Amino acid sequence: MNVSKAAVIGGGVIGAGWVARLIENSIPVAIYDPDPEAARKMQAVLDNAERANARLTMAPRASKGPVTFAGSIADAVAGADWIVEAVPEQLPLKQRVYGEIEKAASKDAIIASSTSGILPSDLQQDMAHPGRLLVAHPFNPVYLVPAVEVVAGKQTARDSVEAAMAFLATLGMKPVEVRKEIEAFVADRLLEAMWRESLWLVKDGVCTTQELDDIVRYGFGLRMAQMGQFETYRVAGGEAGMRHFMAQFGPCLSWPWTRLTDVPEFNDELVDLIAAQSDAQSGQHSIRELERIRDDNLVAILQALKLNDWGAGQTLAAYEKKLFDAGTGQEAEPDLSQPIVTLRRAVPADWTDYNNHMNEARYLQAFADAGDALLRMVGVNADYVASTGSYFTVETHIRHLAEVRALEPIFATTQILEAKGKRLHVFHRLYHENGTLLATGEQMYLHVDLKTRSASEPAEQVTEAIAKIAISHANLPRPDGAGRAVGQPR
Amino acid sequence: MNVSKAAVIGGGVIGAGWVARLIENSIPVAIYDPDPEAARKMQAVLDNAERANARLTMAPRASKGPVTFAGSIADAVAGADWIVEAVPEQLPLKQRVYGEIEKAASKDAIIASSTSGILPSDLQQDMAHPGRLLVAHPFNPVYLVPAVEVVAGKQTARDSVEAAMAFLATLGMKPVEVRKEIEAFVADRLLEAMWRESLWLVKDGVCTTQELDDIVRYGFGLRMAQMGQFETYRVAGGEAGMRHFMAQFGPCLSWPWTRLTDVPEFNDELVDLIAAQSDAQSGQHSIRELERIRDDNLVAILQALKLNDWGAGQTLAAYEKKLFDAGTGQEAEPDLSQPIVTLRRAVPADWTDYNNHMNEARYLQAFADAGDALLRMVGVNADYVASTGSYFTVETHIRHLAEVRALEPIFATTQILEAKGKRLHVFHRLYHENGTLLATGEQMYLHVDLKTRSASEPAEQVTEAIAKIAISHANLPRPDGAGRAVGQPR
Numbered sequence: 001m002n003v004s005k006a007a008v009i010g011g012g013v014i015g016a017g018w019v020a021r022l023i024e025n026s027i028p029v030a031i032y033d034p035d036p037e038a039a040r041k042m043q044a045v046l047d048n049a050e051r052a053n054a055r056l057t058m059a060p061r062a063s064k065g066p067v068t069f070a071g072s073i074a075d076a077v078a079g080a081d082w083i084v085e086a087v088p089e090q091l092p093l094k095q096r097v098y099g100e101i102e103k104a105a106s107k108d109a110i111i112a113s114s115t116s117g118i119l120p121s122d123l124q125q126d127m128a129h130p131g132r133l134l135v136a137h138p139f140n141p142v143y144l145v146p147a148v149e150v151v152a153g154k155q156t157a158r159d160s161v162e163a164a165m166a167f168l169a170t171l172g173m174k175p176v177e178v179r180k181e182i183e184a185f186v187a188d189r190l191l192e193a194m195w196r197e198s199l200w201l202v203k204d205g206v207c208t209t210q211e212l213d214d215i216v217r218y219g220f221g222l223r224m225a226q227m228g229q230f231e232t233y234r235v236a237g238g239e240a241g242m243r244h245f246m247a248q249f250g251p252c253l254s255w256p257w258t259r260l261t262d263v264p265e266f267n268d269e270l271v272d273l274i275a276a277q278s279d280a281q282s283g284q285h286s287i288r289e290l291e292r293i294r295d296d297n298l299v300a301i302l303q304a305l306k307l308n309d310w311g312a313g314q315t316l317a318a319y320e321k322k323l324f325d326a327g328t329g330q331e332a333e334p335d336l337s338q339p340i341v342t343l344r345r346a347v348p349a350d351w352t353d354y355n356n357h358m359n360e361a362r363y364l365q366a367f368a369d370a371g372d373a374l375l376r377m378v379g380v381n382a383d384y385v386a387s388t389g390s391y392f393t394v395e396t397h398i399r400h401l402a403e404v405r406a407l408e409p410i411f412a413t414t415q416i417l418e419a420k421g422k423r424l425h426v427f428h429r430l431y432h433e434n435g436t437l438l439a440t441g442e443q444m445y446l447h448v449d450l451k452t453r454s455a456s457e458p459a460e461q462v463t464e465a466i467a468k469i470a471i472s473h474a475n476l477p478r479p480d481g482a483g484r485a486v487g488q489p490r
Numbered sequence: 491m492n493v494s495k496a497a498v499i500g501g502g503v504i505g506a507g508w509v510a511r512l513i514e515n516s517i518p519v520a521i522y523d524p525d526p527e528a529a530r531k532m533q534a535v536l537d538n539a540e541r542a543n544a545r546l547t548m549a550p551r552a553s554k555g556p557v558t559f560a561g562s563i564a565d566a567v568a569g570a571d572w573i574v575e576a577v578p579e580q581l582p583l584k585q586r587v588y589g590e591i592e593k594a595a596s597k598d599a600i601i602a603s604s605t606s607g608i609l610p611s612d613l614q615q616d617m618a619h620p621g622r623l624l625v626a627h628p629f630n631p632v633y634l635v636p637a638v639e640v641v642a643g644k645q646t647a648r649d650s651v652e653a654a655m656a657f658l659a660t661l662g663m664k665p666v667e668v669r670k671e672i673e674a675f676v677a678d679r680l681l682e683a684m685w686r687e688s689l690w691l692v693k694d695g696v697c698t699t700q701e702l703d704d705i706v707r708y709g710f711g712l713r714m715a716q717m718g719q720f721e722t723y724r725v726a727g728g729e730a731g732m733r734h735f736m737a738q739f740g741p742c743l744s745w746p747w748t749r750l751t752d753v754p755e756f757n758d759e760l761v762d763l764i765a766a767q768s769d770a771q772s773g774q775h776s777i778r779e780l781e782r783i784r785d786d787n788l789v790a791i792l793q794a795l796k797l798n799d800w801g802a803g804q805t806l807a808a809y810e811k812k813l814f815d816a817g818t819g820q821e822a823e824p825d826l827s828q829p830i831v832t833l834r835r836a837v838p839a840d841w842t843d844y845n846n847h848m849n850e851a852r853y854l855q856a857f858a859d860a861g862d863a864l865l866r867m868v869g870v871n872a873d874y875v876a877s878t879g880s881y882f883t884v885e886t887h888i889r890h891l892a893e894v895r896a897l898e899p900i901f902a903t904t905q906i907l908e909a910k911g912k913r914l915h916v917f918h919r920l921y922h923e924n925g926t927l928l929a930t931g932e933q934m935y936l937h938v939d940l941k942t943r944s945a946s947e948p949a950e951q952v953t954e955a956i957a958k959i960a961i962s963h964a965n966l967p968r969p970d971g972a973g974r975a976v977g978q979p980r
Binding site for chain 2: 012013041088089139140145146147149174176177178179180182186187189190191192193194195196197198201204205206207208209210211212213214215216217218219220221222223224225226227228229230231232234235236237241242243246247248270271274275277278279281282287290291293294296297298300301302303304305307308310311312315353354355356359360361362363364365367368382385390392393394395396397398399400401403418425442443444450453482483484485486487488
């Protein structure tokens with residue numbers, strides 16, 4: 001489905017998270033929320049999302065979709081193809097909202113409820129066009145966590161489910177369809193089970209909220225970021241695998257390992273106990289600070305998993321590939337009469353060091369990435385590397401001219417100084433988007449046969465593509481700084 | 491407590507994980523396991539642990555403790571200060587093992603059971619010296635996951651608990667004491683709650699094991715690697731925090747959001763269903779492969795959290811600091827008549843690139859780390875940076891002379907070429923431990939006042955410390971490659 005406009009009804013934490021994810025993908029979003037504070041609260045979430053997205057991908061970001069606040073549900077949903085309902089968890093309220101939506105929305109618009117647990121069949125029961133209602137249950141923060149549970153009701157059209165799954169994937173999400181309608185779906189049943197046990201443990205004085213959280217985040221929570229419970233236990237079974245694990249731990253099912261056959265009474269005393277311990281644990285940070293800490297951690301974890309091409313890191317990699325393929329920020333037909341723009345990005349937070357600026361080694365990383373972009377441009381792509389060869393850097397000279405801080409926008413240009421057989425002599429310049437020259441990098445590359453790991457001639461089409469640029473760049477003035485040795489007087 | 495020898499009784503996944511963590515911290519370990527396959531299985535875990543530890547810390551690793559296989563429990567525990575019991579979860583078996591241990595072990599030795607859920611009071615009831623038995627329940631893989639639940643029984647001495655907590659922290663772990671004895675302690679109660687619900691969800695056909703695992707690892711599992719359930723929900727409550735969250739979701743406790751008031755029958759049909767789905771999900775990888783995938787992910791996640799100085803990343807940072815302070819691999823009194831050894835480590839897996847060798851930018855990172863080590867040596871430490879200033883690199887020249895692959899051992903030396911006021915001219919050499927020169931790096935550093943971000947004179951004690959090295963290094967021959975420009979003929 002092609003979403004040219006989205007509407008989000010309800011601007012709380014989840015609604016705002018949806019807005020952030022949608023606009024990051026260039027989709028215009030209209031919001032309706034009767035809370036007079038809605039715009040301020042929304043902006044706080046959008047600011048955090050901007051901060052996280054600036055560091056999330058290595059690829060150039062798409063231009064952001066515009067955000068508007070509508071005066072009514074009807075205004076918000078008019079012309080929208082994708083309508084998110086993220087109002088409080090009360091069935092009659094949600095049903096009233098659908099009534100309002102249906103008066104003004106296109107018949108083909110999909111209505112995606114963010115409910116944590118109400119059955120879609122119940123949500124859609126009074127609708128005029130129930131076939132387009134489904135649940136798309138995301139995880140907070142919606143702009144970073146990829147998973148989204150998609151649940152159809154009895155009257156939901158198969159087409160709606162498929163369109164929604166495909167659309168959510170284009171947003172860099174990981175939609176998982178829940179096969180059967182069930183209250184709380186999958187994730188919240190698992191979390192609810194843990195939560196009930198957690199409340200007992202704190203109520204019974206076995207641990208505090210801080211101690212319980214530490215056991216999670218220093219313990220099994222680390223594993224859950226990359227393998228779920230079944231795969232983790234398969235590994236825990238050792239060489240004998242899942243059956244062994246089941247045989248070993250199956251009997252525990254009948255042991256008194258849980259108080260879940262009983263439910264703690266939800267009363268003021270319980271709320272006071274938990275809230276007081278939570279204040280002691282986390283009260284030194286505001287909620288906004290905690291959100292930023294969480295976001296920084298999630299960005300770093302997603303990037304870590306991307307390095308390993310696993311789980312949520314794969315989702316991020318696929319999303320980045322889409323951005324790279326879209327070519328935003330890169331010139332399709334570069335002007336060969338000038339140094340070529342070979343890099344455009346924000347400085348990732350983890351590129352900085354104890355001096356609170358981009359670490360010196362990352363200057364070379366930026367030049368390495370710029371060099372890779374030039375090489376891809378002349379045909380040294382993954383296929384070429386697999387079949388023929390690659391270029392290795394044999395010598396580098398860098399002038400570190402100015403500092404740059406995390407999240408600042410930078411770009412690089414690359415100029416070919418000389419191309420001769422196996423040798424390729426290039427000169428990179430790294431700039432802040434404001435025009436400040438941050439560094440220059442002069443490099444000698446050598447073409448190498450990756451089987452023998454020794455110097456070899458590049459393939460003819462690569463030599464030709466390089467020559468075309470080199471001839472054009474021969475007319476450029478010799479760059480300031482080229483040919484310098486360290487410490488040489490100017 | 492000072493542990494000069496440890497014993498591990500039981501060489502399964504958990505026992506082997508303990509061995510890996512202990513020897514990584516230079517502690518000799520004697521193992522007893524009657525399984526004739528024990529040595530082979532142990533070695534597979536130790537190989538994986540070596541692979542993970544080689545990339546885990548930036549600090550020089552300590553020398554490894556030796557591993558021996560003992561012919562009896564008595565031989566294994568003789569002279570040991572720390573005795574791990576990691577035999578199958580059967581109370582009579584464990585009690586028999588303690589009987590054997592007590593016949594030969596020192597009275598002061600602590601016996602730490604790895605049990606997942608048996609009460610320490612039950613474990614210790616027949617012991618001659620029950621005061622030294624406690625539970626230290628770790629998480630698989632023990633050599634990477636920091637959390638360990640420490641649980642005292644009725645007869646456990648307070649001193650034993652405190653000694654164990656302190657010792658476990660020196661191993662780079664995060665011990666959390668569980669305040670009250672309770673079956674399955676904290677973590678396994680939470681996991682058991684999830685597990686029971688998971689089994690229902692798969693049994694009822696709501697999702698497959700793969701779908702459930704995806705909802706975890708693409709969803710809330712990402713969050714649990716860095717914040718536990720209480721802190722996560724505090725954030726989810728938005729500006730109103732924990733009380734708001736409790737008020738909003740408290741009523742769910744009485745909703746049908748779980749089947750936990752009922753327990754799935756553990757029978758062959760359930761085992762077959764789960765095992766078959768698990769095979770479909772993960773069967774393309776062997777258990778050893780899955781372990782390596784998991785370990786790579788955990789290493790990357792721990793490093794990611796270290797960047798953000800949070801949770802398990804803080805534990806890793808503290809452990810690294812200990813290794814740095816111990817100065818292992820570094821010369822306490824460097825021989826100033828030679829270039830100084832400023833770096834010693836293995837090439838981390840994520841330092842390599844699509845050419846399957848250390849990426850060019852990481853050569854500069856190695857030199858940056860070497861330069862930082864030199865600077866700390868002359869007094870430019872965290873206090874100096876906070877109060878006075880730092881050195882910024884203004885120019886770099888690198889000759890990339892040879893390739894090196896992931897996990898290979900490398901070291902660097904640094905020579906001062908000239909020190910003059912604000913300027914410090916250095917020359918690094920990067921070697922493989924086999925003596926191959928991999929690269930040279932020539933750099934000009936400039937002393938900077940971090941408040942004005944402009945050049946300034948270093949403090950007198952720094953100038954003096956640098957001069958002492960520079961005078962000595964003035965007698966060294968000028969390094970091959972110093973003063974070179976890129977592409978200059980030799």
